[in-house]
Amino acid sequence: MIVRKGNETLEIRDEAEAINQYTDILKKQGIEAIVVLAHNPTLQTGKADIFDASEMAEKVDDEVDVIFAAHNHVYVDKEVDNKLIVQAYSYGSAFSDVDLELDAVTGEIVKKEAEVVTVYQKDYTPDPTVSAIMKKYEDLIAPIKAEIVGDSMATLPKGYPSTDTFGDFALGNLIADGMKASMNADFAMMNGGGVRAQLDAGEVTFGDLFAIQPFGNVLNKVLLSGADIETVLNNQITDKGLDFHIAGFKYTWDSATNKVVDIVLPNGNKIDPNQEYSVVVNNYMYRNLKYGIGALSTNLEVGPEDLQATVDYVKTLPKPFSYEVEGRIQKESDHGDGSFGPISIEP
Template sequence: MGAEVRLLGLNDLHGHLTGRGLAYTDPYTGRTGPVGGVATLAAMIRQRRRAHAGPTFVVHSGDMTGGSPAEAALLRDEPVIRVLNQLGLLVGTPGNHEFGAGLPEFLRLVRGGDGFEGQNFPLISANILHRPTGRTLFPPYLVTAAGGTKIGFIGATVRFTPLLTSPGTVDDLDFLDEVDAVRACLPELRAQGVHAIVLLLHEGGHQQTLPGGEVSARVNEIAASLPEIGVVMAAHTHHSIHTYVGNTLVMQAAPFGRAFCDVRITLDPRTGRIATADGELVPVWADGAAEPDVAAIVDHALTATAEATGRVVAVSSRHLVSGRDGGATHAGESPLGNLLADAMRATTGAHVAFTNPGGMRAAIPAGAVTWGDLFGVLPSGNDLISCTLTGAQIWELLAQQRRHRFRRNLAVSGLHYRYRPHDEHGGEVVEIRLGPAGQRGAPIRPDASQRYRVAVNSFLAAGGDGYRALLGGAEVVGHGSELGALVEYVATLPSPFDAAIEDRIVYDRVAKTN
């Protein structure tokens, strides 16, 4: 048997330099505990590199920057790249969030500029086509050697990135089908004598039982379509994955630096293929040792942003969460979503408000709530706008949720509605009424007879997440930043403030329209 190679895989860090407010539940043991930050992560990665006598490669599968807490975002994510540079990465692939501030800013972080040194490792992606040049934005793959056998790493980024980023940020790019793009690389790699292939994939799925349980959604489809791939290092869906699709090992760690993947592969020196592959998801517990050089980067970022982030805005009576942290009902309603939608409606004076659950990136902690905490909820920098929609357009907007799973429904304020499920992905809106849940307010009818002022963020207003009904909004007015609205709103609430699930969205097996 050939050399044993270790792959230490990172994914979906999203600029989380510290473990503040984060917990992790080990999917193998059920243990739950607080999480250490990137200095602890660095110590664990270095320890595992030292402990393995053979080749060890550190790789990432995207979304390392973007959607970051204030201590990273206010410094343009530069501390995050400096941390990654210290980890000795071999290669990474971009996720959708790396494009959140636009292509020029992303390339500045990668290549350097404005006094920043850039990153010291390459990115690869086979399916991002740069239209002005007609070539892939980054090399599609990287080849290295281990124990005399070549290993090829191919990158691929979720093809829905244009829907997942603010319109206009990736206009010069085409995101091709991941399977087609990866498959096109295989003859080139074979011609170079490369038969051991690892896919760094910014796309993922959901797995209920680890290890070895079935994984759903697109990573399953992609892996099943590419049996030549020995290992898929997945990302994007923020779920832990450890399983096989056919003979292909699929691994994905929990987001925000809660854990990393440790994959062990053996290479067959006769065929050059991956003979065996297995691994584990390694928790980054808060009681672990911290690496001083990485801790110094984190401390500098915290100090540089402390004046802005440390200002106390209000006091929360409890931990307020969205669906991202398991706080949503089956219909997608969450306390944090309700609070944010209420803030948007109060600031704009609109009849109703809608906000996307994917935009809420962190929970609000119990106790003193700082500006930095609220920034962590809304790090994307969206503006708040209001526009006029007809009743028919509101019905169309809610119907467009059909493409998302239940818990991905829009957060709402100023109306409540009932939804009849068809299957696990969505269903049919059967009733919409103005006002709080529990009160039979005036119905919003699916016609153009009534017009309503609607508050949304700029991402949704531009058709983000595929909500194209909002592109027809009339009489558009800006109201400053979405974050500013949340900060000002919670500061006006009774202290301590709270938010709750109020049955604003209800699933019915039987329609109730009378």
């Protein structure tokens, strides 16, 4: 559970334990055919890094016959411990067609098979009733989406920070700069998974920015010491790569250790581990235990929605504006002379 505020009364349990509890209840009601709809990832070959549906299949009651996996948006059609696991990519590009054969007497599933079917949406005529409902709301929001708030000279791709020598993304820099400006903070950090679309070159509309930040997260400003900022940055580095776009500082990291080497302020000085700095994140990041921001920080101040901060910031930029990779995040590299350290990037 990431956003805990307002959900204090919820009991978050291990998936396998919860499934087994309710499977037992269903079995006592005489139900023999049981399907689990899960938002747990897995892979066709092997397992996902966390919350894997294949591991879950090994732990749950054998009366469970089918598990619908999700989250990592890949093809899955396999059996684990006699449980059929399926996943059909994402965004309606395919669906899992599962066929079950039940024993008419016992109700047991005696045969199960699946096919992941690709959907070519252009070949289908939309349902007119559903289309009419959608059009009603599309027409209502069209003027809001069409508001022009800026003009970008280039297309800014989305993505998590790169593990290349220069790791920052221009779009991530823009968003983090907007967060920092919105709450008048020293620094800002933005999770890469919250950047959901690229920004195309040309006129920038409210709708374009909404597509990039659609979650309605709220900005949180906190105080963190320099040492705690280093801890938080280390927490966002995993074997899969980097997570945070940043503003107000630069840092260098070591890919051999997955640790921060140094953090540098705009004036060229290294961050003071004992000094407190104001840092803007969003509420998802603040409450995410793996980052440690909520536990390490003090003086929480709640700000505007992240989207509004970006809209307001883009409105202040020149028309057209230009954003580029700046070397805010650098990987420690071999200089070719046997020494290691960050590589300078020309302005």
